[in-house]
Amino acid sequence: MKSVKLVLGTKNGVDIIRIDFRSDRTIENHLLELTALQQNHLNGTFYLENSSNNLSLIFNHLRKIRCYVDYSEVTQKRNELPKNKKSFFLPPLDPLQQRDLNRFRKWLMEKRLSPNTVNTYVEVTRFFVRYAILKKSNSYSKTLVESFNYDFIVSEGKSISYQNQCINGIKKYFLFKNIAIDALDLVRPKKEKKLPVVLSKEEIRSIIEETHNLKHKTLLSLIYSGGLRIGEAINLKVTDIDSDRMLIHIKGGKGKKDRYTLLSHSFLETLRTYYRQYKPNKYLFEGQRSEKYSTSSAQWVLKKAVFKAGIKKGVTLHTLRHSFATHLLENGTDIRYIQELLGHSSPKTTMIYTHVTENSIKNISNPFDDL
Numbered sequence: 001m002k003s004v005k006l007v008l009g010t011k012n013g014v015d016i017i018r019i020d021f022r023s024d025r026t027i028e029n030h031l032l033e034l035t036a037l038q039q040n041h042l043n044g045t046f047y048l049e050n051s052s053n054n055l056s057l058i059f060n061h062l063r064k065i066r067c068y069v070d071y072s073e074v075t076q077k078r079n080e081l082p083k084n085k086k087s088f089f090l091p092p093l094d095p096l097q098q099r100d101l102n103r104f105r106k107w108l109m110e111k112r113l114s115p116n117t118v119n120t121y122v123e124v125t126r127f128f129v130r131y132a133i134l135k136k137s138n139s140y141s142k143t144l145v146e147s148f149n150y151d152f153i154v155s156e157g158k159s160i161s162y163q164n165q166c167i168n169g170i171k172k173y174f175l176f177k178n179i180a181i182d183a184l185d186l187v188r189p190k191k192e193k194k195l196p197v198v199l200s201k202e203e204i205r206s207i208i209e210e211t212h213n214l215k216h217k218t219l220l221s222l223i224y225s226g227g228l229r230i231g232e233a234i235n236l237k238v239t240d241i242d243s244d245r246m247l248i249h250i251k252g253g254k255g256k257k258d259r260y261t262l263l264s265h266s267f268l269e270t271l272r273t274y275y276r277q278y279k280p281n282k283y284l285f286e287g288q289r290s291e292k293y294s295t296s297s298a299q300w301v302l303k304k305a306v307f308k309a310g311i312k313k314g315v316t317l318h319t320l321r322h323s324f325a326t327h328l329l330e331n332g333t334d335i336r337y338i339q340e341l342l343g344h345s346s347p348k349t350t351m352i353y354t355h356v357t358e359n360s361i362k363n364i365s366n367p368f369d370d371l
Contacts, residue, residue, distance in 0.1 A: 002027055003068040006058065008050060011040075015050040017058065017074060027067065032296040032303075034061050035120070036162070039303060050074075053127065053152045056090055060126070090130035097129055107176050112256070114231065116295075121169035127152060128170055140179055145170060196322040197313050198356050204323060207315075210308040216301040218274040219285055219293070223317060225264040227324035227342055229254065230317045234293045236284040238275075243268060250343065259343045325353045 004021040019037075021027055031037055031046050036057060039046050048054050055074060062069050093101070101122060108118045131148045132140065153163045174180075199207070204224055211217040223233050226248050240249040246263045253259060280286050285293035298317060306315045313319075321342070328338050339350040 002065070003070060004062060005070040006055070006074050008073060009047070011047065016047045017050045017054060019046045019058065026065065027062075029294070029296040029300060030062070030065050030067075032299045033119075034058075035116070044303075044307065052090075053158075056127065056130075057123070060123070090127065091133045093126070093130060093133075097133075101126060101129070104173060104176050108172065116231075120165055121172050124166045124169040125173045128166070128173070140174065140177075195356050196326075196352065197315065197319050198326045199311070199313065199315065199319060199323045201327060203309065203311055203313075204320070206309040207302070207305045207311070211301065211305045213301075214270075214274050214277060215285070216305075218270055219298060220302060220305065220320065221264075221267050221270055222284075224320040224324050225267045226261045227321050227328075228261070229321060230295050230298055234283070234285055234295065234298065237282055238280055238284055241271070241284070253343045257343055257345075259340065261341045261343075322353070322356075325350070326356055329353050330357050 002021075002024060004019050004027065007018045007020050009016050009018050019031065034057070036054065037046050037048050048058070055071065059069050059071065104125065105118060105122050108121055113121075128145075128148055131152065132144060135144065135147065137144050149163070149166070152158075153166060208217060208221055208224075211220055219233065222228065222236075223230065226233075228236075228248075228250070232250050232253050235252070236248070236250075240251065241263065242249060243263065246265065246268075247260045248263050250259050250261060278286075283292045287293050287297070302315065302317055302320075325338055325342055328341070329335065335347065335350055335354070338353070339347050342350060344350045
């Protein structure tokens with residue numbers, strides 16, 4: 001049986017749980033699917049903030065691949081907490097509740113939500129149901145939701161984005177259970193307006209140059225050169241590449257919308273070399289044991305390339321898409337065209353890139369230079 005050990009530590013003054021294990025690609029790929037997890041770019045170790053919520057999150061996630069989790073050190077430290085310090089250990093679900101959550105998952109899938117959204121909603125709902133067991137609550141009241149929100153989100157210092165995911169997941173669960181949610185008045189907090197991380201063209205080039213595997217290089221180059229979401233990239237079919245018109249046909253993107261985006265002339269030669277060598281049948285990027293390449297494998301490829309390139313920024317696959325949009329804007333492309341290429345419903349979403357372009361900032365005269 002595969003095993004990991006949870007070790008307590010600190011990073012930038014914050015208590016963290018570090019996941020230690022012998023090098024194992026299965027565990028690494030599975031951990032990459034856990035969006036709350038962070039990775040140290042210097043040594044590759046996985047970690048996240050130390051909390052009861054996150055401890056349960058790690059344990060339940062690793063249990064899916066039948067991995068043994070040694071959390072004795074974490075438990076020992078929690079037993080040493082001051083008596084006035086809250087610490088929650090959620091009780092497990094009984095078989096009936098587990099079957100109910102399985103039906104909830106199928107219900108979400110029938111709504112045609114993305115796999116990532118389904119997994120997130122089911123996971124946060126699992127926490128909520130177990131919290132209700134802890135509180136011995138027979139009904140899902142507004143008071144229970146508010147208590148859960150405070151104990152497991154606010155007091156644990158979770159992000160507003162995570163809080164919104166929790167509320168969305170619980171709302172969907174209430175709809176599934178035919179519980180009237182209007183009377184509960186579950187309001188989502190306003191999301192933080194953070195600017196996206198953007199890489200320079202030199203950093204993009206270094207990431208691609210440090211990716212020596214042709215399949216991996218082609219995938220990362222495609223995501224950047226077309227401004228694709230990772231789900232759009234791995235769902236691309238061979239027939240979606242239109243080299244005559246130099247366009248890529250994105251079918252069923254976010255919001256179930258189709259669109260076209262750019263096919264780079266420079267990238268086309270790499271793509272043709274890849275096609276001749278790998279000979280993909282249906283999907284452009286096929287997995288070793290599956291019809292399509294996996295998101296976790298793509299994340300692992302990027303993380304490895306970023307580490308080799310010596311880039312310290314918090315880079316994700318979506319960073320490549322942000323960089324594509326920003327570089328287009330810096331090249332003078334009309335923002336309305338960028339909106340079409342990215343598949344944004346509202347121009348307001350695209351306007352965020354005006355705040356991170358070098359051109360808009362470098363053209364401002366610094367008053368210090370006039371002293």
